[in-house]
Amino acid sequence: MSKIEVNQIEKTSTGSEITVLSPLTMDHPLKIKVYSTSQINALTASTGQLVFDSDQSSLKIYDGTQWAAVGAGGGSSDEAFAFSLIGD
Secondary structure, three states, X not given: OOOEEOOOEEEOOOOOOEEEOOOOEEOOOOOOOEEOHHHHHXXXXXXXXXXXXXXXXXXXXXXXXOEEEOOOOOOOHHHHHHHHHHOO
């Protein structure tokens, strides 16, 4: 049986997101939504959105302007984000 444990979950003011105010613990791997490159390019994306590109076999994050491969380098926050997904 899968289980997610948190101390507190709150609905945001827009009602379209959930904010977790404490560390999130899961018993199973996190599954990221999989899209083709053309499907990703057709999304109305918001900053911080995370998807897996099945055509390029890469995890991508939307930085507010464009989709960037997570951990692609350049000293951006993408590298730190990738590290936090793997575990610190």
